[in-house]
Amino acid sequence: MKRFRGFRPSRLSLQPGRSLRWLAQLLLKIFGWQVEGTVPTEPKWIAIGAYHTSNWDFAVMLLATFSKQLRIYWIGKHSLFRFPFKTMMRWLGGIPIRRDKTYNAVQQVVDEIERHEKLVLVVAPEGTRKATDHWKTGFYYIALNAKIPIGMSYINYERKVLGFGPMLYPTGDIDADFAVLREFYERMSVGRFPEKQGTVQIKAPKAE
Template structure:
């Protein structure tokens, strides 16, 4: 795959700057905060759940802004064409070829190795609808690249974007992801009835204890 680093090098265009600024402002003005800490090193997969509302996108933008992270996400290469190419790249998009002749995992791993910092963002369910079929591509990418998976999720009751456990993939997907599932189950998504986990269970009645979670003060505070 041809290397395209323009999203990491060029200053974002006015449309993407305005888009991002508005939603970051909305995150703050509605009272949301961020707690938790990212691992050192600058390269990791940010695995988000539970994804039950369009508002989750605003929470996501607010969290990465507060933490000073430039998010990256995977997108079908055909979407990165005029007139949307610049906007897609500005927002952190990585064009990947999902045809049978291309190895998507290897494409992204090559990008991770080529850059100094890389925060790949994924929604582990891949949909806002209830599903027990969680994605595994992000896990295979983290394993192949040798980078950790950081569990991140929204807690709507407390208006918190929570950065939780850091998982170093071992190759045992079920055992590693159980740590993530135990974390996500203790967060209250926008629509708890839509949250479903691979074992068929839903959100727990137990809420996550955030006593020891550091509060992010924000980049500009």
């Protein structure tokens, strides 16, 4: 597998300052949202964004992270980082990856993480806003290979809360680790459209 060297997001990215923090806190209050839990202090970790059922999830997440002055990054297809959107995408924390079969997408992200002293990567494991019977496992193997924890962040539209939950340190036993994730998210998270929530389990193997 080839490796694709993307841009280094720390050179150009959105760093929430005091003014942005104050504005985010004000908007959260106006719309009746709260942020609960403690922001992890680990320098590098993956933040799960679940359940992801609406485009509004991204707006709420941004306000919540801005209110905590937390700089976040996300993964995007490399073609999104071309002129004239390249600078804006990098400013917003984008990490470009190639998804061609000749490139190892997980290793590309691991390489980016290893180049930085601090990096919080937000991932929506469902990979879609539609109902799905499994979560994608890329985030898990990124954390496992980069030797960083997974933060169980969640959104709850019933309570209008975005929260920072406990950390999961991948053991390599994906079934056991997903059981921990499943118990937590079924208890703590409610999407805007609950009927579209993805089942917290790995994809079942195809029948031969």
